[in-house]
Amino acid sequence: RPMQIEAAISPNERAAILGYVLTTSGGSLETTSFVKFLHWWALRHHTSQGLQDYQEEYQFVPGGGAGDGESVVCLSCPVQRVVGAGMGLIRRTTSSYTAARVVCTIPLNVPQDVSFIPPLDETRAAAIQTGHVNGCTKLYAEVNNKELRSWDGINYPYNNLIYANAVGATPAGYPTLVCFGPAENGLQPEEDVEETLQQVRNPNPEVINVRRLVFHNWVKDPYTRGAWFYPPPGLLDEALGKLRQRHGNVVFASADWPRGWRGFIDGAIEDGTRAAMVCSKEL
Structure with missing residues (x-):
């Protein structure tokens, strides 16, 4: 679909659309279902703001777990x-x-x-x-510059982490950015932390100063x-x-x-x- 409308959009609009599409699917343009986007578009009442509102409506509460006192939780026990x-x-x-x-x-x-x-x-x-198909890299970066607390940006196709946005701040007031990169870019944070830090800084190296990274490789997680x-x-x-x-x-x-x-x-x-x-x- 993006290729069908390419003649009607600017290079910046194309970058924003493709960056958003690949961030959402975590795959490639060839492996991304267009029907899935239509499904989300209907659920969000046909507005972009609707997705932002709904996707953050339910979140895990710290300490949440199995309900009653008779529950037994067995972790790290793969089912055969x-x-x-x-x-x-x-x-x-x-x-x-x-x-x-x-x-x-x-x-x-x-x-x-x-x-x-x-x-x-x-x-x-x-x-x-x-x-x-979602092999997305997702990580959180705590940054020094407090002006980034409402920042978001797309850096496609020049960066492995193609989208980032601020999702709050630490108790000390330092903004937290959540960053995404599709599977085709192949960024593995635990294998090269320095490269990952550079990818986080790339959209604006003079402004983004990373204090801490938090990540988990969901693709390699056997569960x-x-x-x-x-x-x-x-x-x-x-x-x-x-x-x-x-x-x-x-x-x-x-x-x-x-x-x-x-x-x-x-x-x-x-x-x-x-x-x-x-x-x-x-x-």
Whole structure:
């Protein structure tokens, strides 16, 4: 679509559009679904401000976790196998658990490392094998210049981190910038911190003085294998319904395939509520 309107826009407008598109999808122009943008555009009431308002509506509260006192949280325990026939069964390296229902919240890019018994249907298995395309680099930079507290900018195509904006300040008043770079730029902050610092400073080296960087490589994290959900063209045309279907006594719930805000906490709330209602009615 950007190429179709290229003759009608200025170079700066083109850079702003492509920078925003690639920041949103975390992929390349070839792997970015235009239909997904239309879906977001409708959800945001057909305004750019609508996206800004809605995407920040729900956020994690520090210290939030499993609800009641009977919950047991087991971290760093990768699931090896999920059995959906009869009683739901989850197996990992040293233990197994049984339940009347299992709610599987594994992100789309991860289940290829997990075996399901019986096997998943062909459409869902193919969607998992394809995965979503968002390999975005995302990091936070605390900066010295307090005038940057309301700053944002796009530096496309000249920088690996192509978009950044201020998202608040520390208790001491130092602004915090959140910076994004698409997968095709291949920036790995933990492998080259000095290069990452330079990429943060590049949009305005005389003004941006970094005090601290905070980042996590979601692409290499075995529990995510990518950033927020963004599909390639055609992925959800056939697979959306299948991804939302139960598999025996396994009920799937994820921010990757709700009807509404896919890739957002809003979507996780929506699909988690749907799964909870299924279990509540049946149990």
